[in-house]
Structure formats: C-alpha cells, structure tokens
Amino acid sequence: MRKNPDNRTALPFVLPFIAVYALLFVWPTLQMVWMSFTDSQLIVPGHFIGLDNYLYLFRDWRFGRAVANTVYFVLLTAIPSTLIGLMLAMIVVRLKGALQGLALAAFFLPYVLPVTTVTTIWDWMLGYPGGALQPVIALFAGQPVRVFRTVSWILPAVAVVTLWWTTGFNVLLFTAGLKSIPPELYEAARLDGAGRFRQFRAVTWPLIWPVTALILTIQLILQIKLFDQLYLYVGGGQVDATLVLVQYIYSLAFQKDQGGYAATVAVALFVIVVALSVLQFTALRARGRK
C-alpha cells in the first residue's frame, strides 16, 4: 500500500492554485520582508541596511500619526457598525416575507456599490454647502461645514460614509444568525414571562455572541485597511493630518519612491492584521467550529 496513492492525479488539480499562490502571494510576501531591510526604491533594488528602517519606524512621527488615525477610524467604524448591524438585523427578522427582503435589500445595496459611487453620492449629500444633509451638520456645528475639506471633520465624515456603505454586510450576517436561533427558545422564555428585554438578554445575546465576535473581527480587519474612501476625498490635499497606514504605504512607495521603508510599514500592517486574524480564528473556535 502506497502512502499517498493520488499524488500523480492530484498534481494538475492543485498546480494552478499553487502557482498563482506562490507567484502572487508567497513570493511578494517574502520580497516585501526582504525589501524592508533595504533602501530600495519602488522598482530599483537597493542595499541591505539591516534594521535601520525598523529603528526609523519608531522615530517617525508620520508613522505614529498613521497608526493613531487608523485606530481612531477603526473605533469610529468597527464597533458602531457591529452594533448598528445587530440592531437593524433584529428589526429586519421581525418583518415578514417580501417586506423582509425589501428592507434587507435597502440595507445591503450600498455594500455592492463601487467606492467611487459611494464617495460621489456622499460628496453631493454632505460635502457641498448645498448638500441635502448640511442642515444636520449645521445643527451640530452651528453652521455649514465643508466636511471633506476640514481636517477635524474628515475622518468622522468618512466614517459615516463607511458605516452607510458596509453595515449592510453585518445586517446580512446577523439576520442569518438570528434566523438560526430556534423559535422554541423564545416560546419558552415567553411562557416564563420574560419581556422583550429579558428575552434579548437570556436568549438572543448568548446565542448571537459568537456571530458578534466574528463580525467584530471581520470589521476590525476591514477598517484597518482604510484607503479608497479617504484617498478619494483627500487625494493630494491635507494628507499628513489624516494619514492612515495604507495611505502611508502608498505615498511612501508611489509618491516618494522609498520602496524599502514603504515595505517596512507594510510589514507592520501585515503583522497587525495577522494578529487580528488569530483573534478571529479564536472567535471561530469559540463557536466549536473546526
């Protein structure tokens, strides 16, 4: 008996995937790590400079600001979108038949739109002094504000746009999670005289918690990678004030031609996301799933 009887059969099945993976994931990752120890330009290889890039990372105020702004943005989006998603899903599952489909479509439709479509719509709604939502801004600020041009408003405004764009994804997952809770449990809780709030605390929350943990980590990983929306609003403008990690990588590599140092920042991002993925894996495991 041979140990692996299907070796020759399996090769053509796995080769395309392995080739693509090796060329476009493994190799670029290794090269990124190597580049981070050099003073390369974007496409011109450089010299090995040891840990210089990494030591500079800790003295670089721009990197510090990029981390701080990224964390700020994640706080503004990940937890709110998870909570809003749960809230909306709990309302959606109550609706019957076609109404449910309609409401779900309304929440999810923004998620399938290209980022340019989303940012343009909100620029018109919120950015322009005559935008439909400027009265709301005026209510808070006392006067109309060009939110995508005013430094302290940019990240919160982009967060609002992002919430509108991506919360539908959470609504969808929460709705699926809520539907899988057996109705008998609610029945039993009602017979015990549990009100709406007690039902939520005793039945919904404990059973939906694993889904919540999953969605929260997906959100963390998603929002840490912020670039598209912010770039489309800020572009070449006041970049430093609202600098975030991916944007810093982009500007170092593609605008300042500092490939080596850009790779160092990329490694930092990579490490952060991998750490969060481990967190997600633990969350999945907590649900007793292999």
Added chain:
Amino acid sequence: MSGEALPLAAESRRLRLIRRLDLGGLLLSAAGLLLALLWAFPLYWSVMTTIIPHGASTGSLVGDLGQALGLYARVLFGTKIGLWYVNSIVTSTGVTVGVLAISATCGYALSQLDFAGRKLLWGGILASFMIPVQALIINHFFLINAMHLINSWLGVILPQLIAPVAVIVYKQFFDSVPRALREAALIDGASHWTLLWRVFLPLNWGITAALAIIVFIGAWNAFLWPFLAVTDESAMNISVGIAQARDMFGVGELAGAILAGLPVAVVYLIFQRKVTEAIVVSAGIKG
C-alpha cells in the same frame, strides 16, 4: 384579597390583549421600514438629483426625463466611460473565471484526493484566510511591472486571483457529496476530471453561481490595485475612471457615479438570495 386580585386579573387581561396586538412589535416593524427607507434615501436622492438638478424642474415629467436623458447621454458619450465599462467587464470576468477555476480544482483535490502535502496546503490556505493584500501593493507593482503588464487587463486581473475563501467553500461543499456517487463513477472507469466536471460541479452549481456573483461584484468594485496598475486613461476600469474624471462635469459626476454602480446594483437585485447565501457561507456563519 379579592380587592387585589381583581385589578391584577384586569391587568393580565390587558397585557394579554397587548401581547395579541403586539403593539410594541408593530412599532418596531414600522421603525424598521422607516430605517430602511432612510438607508435608501441617499440612493434615491442621487438619482433624483440627476433628473432634477438643483431643484430646477422643467415643470413637466417628460421635460425632466428628457433633461436627464441628455445628461446621461453626455456622460456616456463625453467620457471614455464606454471603454471603462469594457475594461471592468473583461477584468471582473477574468478574475471570476480564474478564481473559480483554480479554487474548484484545488478544493476538489483537497476534498477527494490523498496526496503528499495535503495537510500543509490546507493549513496554508486556512492561515491566509484574511491576508491583507493591501500590504502587498508595492511588491505586486514590482512584479507586474517586471512582467510588463502595467496598463493591461492581465496586470489588473492577476493579483486579484488571491481568494483562499473560495477554496475553503468548495472543499466544504465537495466534502458533503455522498461517497457512493464517487465510488460508482470510479468503478465505471471515470477519471477524476470527469468526476469533478460531471458530478461534483453539477451537484454544486448553486454555490458556484453564488461565489461567481460575489467574486464578480468584488472585482468590479476593486479600487486600490486597478488604480495602481493602470496609468493610461483608456485602460482604466470604471471605478477608477469615474474617480479621475470627477471634476470634469458638474452634476454629470453624479450621473457617472450612478452609471458605475448600476450594473452591480442590478446584478444584486436580481440575484439577491444567491448573494446572501454566498456572503453567509463564505463568512462561516453556516455551511
């Protein structure tokens, strides 16, 4: 005693009545519909703004629609949007076909074949589930540039083929195909290719369709990589093209944005259930 029991009984009757009417539930449902409308408002408002810009209605519906038609025609024929549509369709289709082809075959091998390194491969795929491709932009650019594929369809497609989730989903679905079907076909002398193509894929067309739709939507919406890999205006996909043409045409900007999103919005509305299924399955909520 009875003096206390009576209001209590009345109270519980009232409660039962409320429960039957479920006033609170009704209010919640109404609030839900209101929120859904609110959520859809920006879309409605944008479409309306392209029809009646700045509230300047022509006074008649026909007049307004004519004006809107003129606006959309100006955007369609005044920019390279036609070309961008073609680029988006070609690259998104390429990414979809590529991802599904390499994932279905690899998923089949992982599920049905016993080969050296199987555990390692599976572990690697699971471990890279959430890889941040954004961190790899520098080296993707380096690679695609070295292959002379900047400003080409293939250059846009290649880095987007990294989608380990599709392999994971295929493996899970292939795992649940009854063992007997496989044995019967193999005894009849069928090869594994025939088996995949004639048994495993046909049994799982549903998940293939669902995956195809979300991979296509994802590729259509990709921004960062297509933005880096293309510098020539005629090679841009629609999301990038519209972005760089933004300041050119006033309210036409909004019309362009709507045109860029229209195909994926329509695809979603037609295949709503498939999209939901794909999202739920690939996030691992069930399946």
